[in-house]
Amino acid sequence: MGRFLARRDQPSVRLIVHGASRRMVARQGTAVVFLVCATTFALTSASRGFSAGRSPIGSEWPAAIASSSANADTDGDGLTDRFERKWGVTDPLKADTNGDGLLDGAEDPDGDGLSNLGEQRFGTNPSNPDTDRDGIPDGRDDANRDGVADGKQQDDRPVPAHLRPSLAEASSDYQCYVPGSGDNGACTGDPQSDVTVVLYGDSHAGQWAPALNRASAARHWHLFIMAKSGCPSVDVPRSNPACAAWRSASEALLAAHPPSLVVITNYSHYMYQHHKYSSAAWRNGLARTLAAMPPESRILVLGDTPKFARNVPLCLRTHLTNIAACETSRSDAISATHDRVEQSAARAAGATFSSMNAWVCPYDPCSAIVGDLLLWRDNHHLTSTYSVQLAPALGALVANALAAP
Numbered sequence: 001m002g003r004f005l006a007r008r009d010q011p012s013v014r015l016i017v018h019g020a021s022r023r024m025v026a027r028q029g030t031a032v033v034f035l036v037c038a039t040t041f042a043l044t045s046a047s048r049g050f051s052a053g054r055s056p057i058g059s060e061w062p063a064a065i066a067s068s069s070a071n072a073d074t075d076g077d078g079l080t081d082r083f084e085r086k087w088g089v090t091d092p093l094k095a096d097t098n099g100d101g102l103l104d105g106a107e108d109p110d111g112d113g114l115s116n117l118g119e120q121r122f123g124t125n126p127s128n129p130d131t132d133r134d135g136i137p138d139g140r141d142d143a144n145r146d147g148v149a150d151g152k153q154q155d156d157r158p159v160p161a162h163l164r165p166s167l168a169e170a171s172s173d174y175q176c177y178v179p180g181s182g183d184n185g186a187c188t189g190d191p192q193s194d195v196t197v198v199l200y201g202d203s204h205a206g207q208w209a210p211a212l213n214r215a216s217a218a219r220h221w222h223l224f225i226m227a228k229s230g231c232p233s234v235d236v237p238r239s240n241p242a243c244a245a246w247r248s249a250s251e252a253l254l255a256a257h258p259p260s261l262v263v264i265t266n267y268s269h270y271m272y273q274h275h276k277y278s279s280a281a282w283r284n285g286l287a288r289t290l291a292a293m294p295p296e297s298r299i300l301v302l303g304d305t306p307k308f309a310r311n312v313p314l315c316l317r318t319h320l321t322n323i324a325a326c327e328t329s330r331s332d333a334i335s336a337t338h339d340r341v342e343q344s345a346a347r348a349a350g351a352t353f354s355s356m357n358a359w360v361c362p363y364d365p366c367s368a369i370v371g372d373l374l375l376w377r378d379n380h381h382l383t384s385t386y387s388v389q390l391a392p393a394l395g396a397l398v399a400n401a402l403a404a405p
């Protein structure tokens, strides 16, 4: 907060990208909103930088790859050199071929519900959604005929030996934002930049601070973290009076020093007086928060991330041979209704709505571990390790929102 105030004498903090106001976006924004939604939600191969059914990868392999042993995995993405060579969808020398942060093993370029790792395991074609042509997508086939679809068993594998962070370290794997304490002042992106990005919300905003800090440093944005555990930036009643005071102070600061972009994101499962907020209450609260934002600033509303049935690292300690035992189905972990509510409020206010769930929950059930990376430090907060990993994807969403007309 102090660092934000320090910009009081710097008029450049009012930088308005392309000179357009958010109200102009509201008038012109329908096509923009649809465009952003398409790029965010369509999990097609094209939108993820893959080309299903056609090899984007060269056929001239370096000698080491061409002759590597059957189970060698040179780039460490979980896919053998042989599998990557055979199908040509991913590069055996790159763990993240399309550079979005999601490792090749967890990508699902043909959209059949089976990750590349699952395709490798079940011997199916990663660029053909129905390899055996029986009219059933590969993810819903049941290769071992045990009554459970292959997609639900793709993470039936042991916890990797070199898991990062380790299960013991998971609960303290955070950076930039310290749970319960807030911004620790360590993450400012590029503090020399006049393009200012504010991350505004509760601990679910805080969990993105490591990714946004990495993206901000790379793309030259000055990052400010305005986050408080247990306090949504959405204007809904909370029993903790400190929340309303924090929100008022935050919004006064934003009004005095309008940033280029405000990223609003929050936990979606708050209870108030023993009940979850109704859709109408959340929509109206978000609308009030959006109305309180500076008209000069672009706004990105980022949908909430999954909530698991159990504390993921604690569960994995007792299920070391089967990651899937600690996963939660996508429909239970993510509320499509909540996303629609936030999208509708954002659209009405001329703000952008996006979601990172294609990278956080790349297939169903939602992942606990991708490659050697542990995603969760409890049952609904990302590890800092995985947050940083997704800097390319989050950076692209934020850049889109900054470039909105």
Ligand SMILES: [Ca+2]
Residues within 6 Å of the ligand: 073, 074, 075, 076, 077, 078, 079, 080, 081, 084, 092
């Ligand atoms: Ca590999």
Ligand SMILES: [Ca+2]
Residues within 6 Å of the ligand: 096, 097, 098, 099, 100, 101, 102, 103, 104, 107
């Ligand atoms: Ca990727």
Ligand SMILES: [Ca+2]
Residues within 6 Å of the ligand: 107, 108, 109, 110, 111, 112, 113, 114, 115, 116, 119, 126
């Ligand atoms: Ca697939």
Ligand SMILES: [Ca+2]
Residues within 6 Å of the ligand: 129, 130, 131, 132, 133, 134, 135, 136, 137, 138, 141
């Ligand atoms: Ca099939």
